[in-house]
Amino acid sequence: MPASILSLARVRAGLGMPLSDAALEELVFLSKAEWEGRDGDDLRISVTPDRLDLLSEAGLALHLAGAIGIAEGLPRPRERPAGDSARCAVDPSVGGRRPAFAAVTVEAPDEAGLDDATLAEAIRFQELLHATVGRDRRVASLGIYPLDRIEFPLRYALEPIEAVRFVPLDGTEEIAASRFYAEHPMALRYGGLGRDGGAVLTLRDARGSVLSLPPVLNARGAGEARPGDRRLLLESTGLSARAVREALGLLEVVFVGRGWSVGPVATIGSDDVGGAALYRPRTVDLPADLLGAIAGEALPASEVAHRLAAVRLGGHPHPHGWSVEVPPWRPDLQTAVDLAEDVVLAGGIRPESGQLPPSRSRGHRLPEGRFRARVRRRLLGMGLAQPYTPLLVGEATARLAGAEEAIRLQNPVSAEFAVLRDRLLLSHLEVLQGNTRHPYPQRFGEVGPVLRRSPAAESGAETRYHAALVLAEEGAGFADGAARAELLLRSFDVGFVREPTTLPATIPGRAAVCRVAGEPVAEVAEIHPEVLVALGVPVPVTWAELDLTALWALGGRRDTH
């Protein structure tokens, strides 16, 4: 889950009332955030992916204030347009590289302007949004700029790299963009997102000053918000209009939550990413019948109004439900069911309010599963221990077993779990290897899934269930395994024949396949001494493996005992 470290003092300041840690922790538990721990003023917190707004001190304080009833309803920032010239021309050249652009302005509620803590919160939250909504800046990125050092209109374009010079945010002297892209650590990491051959993305103001090289780094001066700044420009660029809109809306909560006003920046030359919804609430309809169907009760209108206010939403009733106002920092609220969730959960979910579903139904185990369970019990009854093994086995084991056909993983986390077994034998060789310190005889069996390549299957491989038994002891031979395999086969009431075959990792001339109506259903063999020596197993081993999926289709359905 997305996580961050917040200043507990700033969260409390946002609430405007003292609350104990325990009370805060309980309130957080009832939200979509998780109190992970506290170290001094540092509050470690994580959230579900749909409530990133709670990862800012301002957003969390807004929510908690509603939950404890000290504030309610939608925070409505004042609108203070930055002027008719507040616009940005989006050059068609960006279309092939990073086409989406959106921006708003924000203005501090007092002369003091931006303070250190709010600037730090905004930058931290900006980086968090880069990592989450922005998919590491690939889909969307954000910039914060001092509006008083910028002159509208802006221009977002792809320019020849040799035409661009600027002072990087962390630099002291103007350098060529080519040098920046070649040397700067941020450019080395994100440069591929902002460069297209010999051209780079730029955001400039009306004077031609470079504000930033999106999505890599801002410029010093025009791209550097500082404490004391009263007016800021917030912008986002990206691949997806939706991601740009979400990222920008979420960043706004840092400022709106502290009383800043907002204003529009018109976009010229590209699709409208969000229009007024970038800085004004949008309306989503919540039908009353849908709300009742999800809640399991018809909530009185006054209760719905109270709950909407508690979750910091606005709205008014209409004959069939509610028109709900949703702020830009709640991109999770897109449809009626999203709203219904907020309203229902705002009332709290008490276990004692639960009811069993209205109708009665008869439960049952899967018939094929019951069949497999019976085979498992039979293996136990034959005196075989019951290991439970992973489907994934080691590459070394698969090689030793000659499992050329077994499917390999593209991205294994380790060589120990790299191959999807196509026989239980692969796992059982690992069981033998892991038990060499224990006394012999060792006799064990298992029922479990294997994966076999199958062009007919939708995913290219078929899940089949096998039963296997292994006898490791002095004197264990082919006949011991075959006798037990045939005991199982007889219990399925199928006629079978045993024929010689060749199997990897087994002794030539001591391997057989059992067939029912010509279809292979079981394999029996003595494991080759080379394999045993490699595993460190000091005794002979015989093995038998039955294809329960095949047997079920052939006659296992008749096996009811």
Added chain:
Amino acid sequence: MVLKQIANGEEEIDEAIAGTLERRGLVRTEHRSIKRWSVSEEGKRLDLAPGGGDQVGALTVRDLADGAWQRRGFRPYDVRAPVPYARAPRENPYLAWLDEFADLLVGLGFAETEGPLLETEFWNNDVLFMPQDHPARSIHDAFWPAGITGRPPRADLLGGVAAVHEGRALPGDPAPLGPGWGGRYDPALAARPVLRSQTTAVSARFLASRPRPPFRTFSLDRNFRVESVDARHHLEFLQCEGIVGEEGVTLRHLVGVFRELTEALGIPDLKIRPSYFPFTEPSIEGYVRHPRIGWMEVLPGGLFRPEVLRPLGVEVPVAAWGIGVTRLAMVSLGLDDIRDTFDTDLDRLTRGGT
């Protein structure tokens, strides 16, 4: 001198000089031990009456046939003496627990279902309204098989799922269900094979079969996610997925199922909080209190979104949950290490006890 004494077999030898000669390889030491048996105090307590040597020891077929045991009587054994360490297999405790858990669900009216372990992205993610660029679908979270290819599902399913992802109306609908995830839905990605990461895929396949409501199903099966294996994490784990579909099912019924399950498991404390899953809305999570570990999240669930149900042709509300049964089993079985659920220790599995 000493060497000569040794050669003559004399017994009074200077041991220091003999040791020096031995180190030089000139003499050899032989050690002999003498065993003498005598009756111990314990032995003296046994009946050593005259004639005891004729008593029956191990009862034989011949003894039974000729009735000699009637004349000779039986020599008593020391029944406290050690005996050989017997071994026998017992039911794997984890598998036995899983069976009991499944039986509990059957008792609540749930029918078992299952699905393939290797899925396509369509069933594992797309049909569950997981955006195709969701971070959890990256190579860091799911396992992808090498060298095999999948194929997309039937066209009507693919078309419906593509529509809700792109925010288009379903065929016959006047308006989209929602704005979708933006961007273009990629059918090629839908066909990519992926090792199943959630049993919700099994429920989706069941719903696609157009079951007649009311229905309640569960699936208790393996899933796979990219994890480093340690005491708390395993890349292969069990999940128990369940759904309840019928007209009138609400969030209260899901909570009712949670309460019923926890009570049946003997877990008295349950609390519920909001959660998030792309495929359910509302989404909740049930926490239970373990006496040692404290509150643990074990019961995630919610009501399937219309974006999940409508493309599958399901017209009734469906409550769904996916329990991390491995975690529940660890608590129930007293295991501290998740790796112990994959028990392959044949000594432990045959020596008896818990």
